[in-house]
Amino acid sequence: KAGVTQTPRYLIKTRGQQVTLSCSPISGHRSVSWYQQTPGQGLQFLFEYFSETQRNKGNFPGRFSGRQFSNSRSEMNVSTLELGDSALYLCASSTGQTMNTEAFFGQGTRLTVV
Amino acid sequence: GNSVTQMEGPVTLSEEAFLTINCTYTATGYPSLFWYVQYPGEGLQLLLKATKADDKGSNKGFEATYRKETTSFHLEKGSVQVSDSAVYFCALSVLNDMRFGAGTRLTVKP
Numbered sequence: 001k002a003g004v005t006q007t008p009r010y011l012i013k014t015r016g017q018q019v020t021l022s023c024s025p026i027s028g029h030r031s032v033s034w035y036q037q038t039p040g041q042g043l044q045f046l047f048e049y050f051s052e053t054q055r056n057k058g059n060f061p062g063r064f065s066g067r068q069f070s071n072s073r074s075e076m077n078v079s080t081l082e083l084g085d086s087a088l089y090l091c092a093s094s095t096g097q098t099m100n101t102e103a104f105f106g107q108g109t110r111l112t113v114v
Numbered sequence: 115g116n117s118v119t120q121m122e123g124p125v126t127l128s129e130e131a132f133l134t135i136n137c138t139y140t141a142t143g144y145p146s147l148f149w150y151v152q153y154p155g156e157g158l159q160l161l162l163k164a165t166k167a168d169d170k171g172s173n174k175g176f177e178a179t180y181r182k183e184t185t186s187f188h189l190e191k192g193s194v195q196v197s198d199s200a201v202y203f204c205a206l207s208v209l210n211d212m213r214f215g216a217g218t219r220l221t222v223k224p
Contacts, residue, residue, distance in 0.1 A: 021197075043217065045214075101146075102117055102148060107156055
């Protein structure tokens with residue numbers, strides 16, 4: 001069974017630009033969650049999608065958005081990039097159908113904003 | 115709300131030393147508990163889990179017991195190896211809300 005796939009692995013963008021990151025979950029998983037990981041703030045929850053609907057949302061500004069497609073693949077978008085958005089962005093998938101489900105992570109996309 | 119507090123690092127140990135990383139949680143409802151490990155340049159991998167009180171999760175020599183009375187899920191290993199050097203995250207999942215601790219960096223020296 002293929003794992004969670006995130007593309008691209010690395011990105012360099014300029015301040016003010018926008019970026020789109022992609023995540024393909026494990027086959028059969030309907031929930032996709034996104035996290036931002038930085039040395040100073042640790043692992044912070046961005047949002048979770050289940051069956052194309054945003055089910056949970058963390059405390060990030062509106063510049064951070066996401067969506068999920070009918071095949072469960074998900075994208076997250078960050079507009080008007082700031083230097084502080086430099087981070088490892090992790091995607092996790094789960095079945096999302098049981099109450100206390102475990103998450104499976106991709107390798108992440110390392111975003112550098114210059 | 116739901117939250118996880120874990121021992122701050124970094125932790126540096128010599129090979130074959132005993133490891134404990136403390137983790138406590140707060141949750142509304144009855145959570146499942148997890149330990150994830152992150153090796154350099156990688157995403158998080160599930161190390162072990164426990165879904166009910168007194169359950170012991172174990173994998174690769176690591177163990178953690180779900181203690182409802184103390185709301186804890188401490189990670190232990192009797193004899194660490196250099197290859198165990200990584201960042202360890204304690205996490206809970208309850209009602210589809212997943213929360214992570216801040217992570218503890220472990221370095222094992224030969």
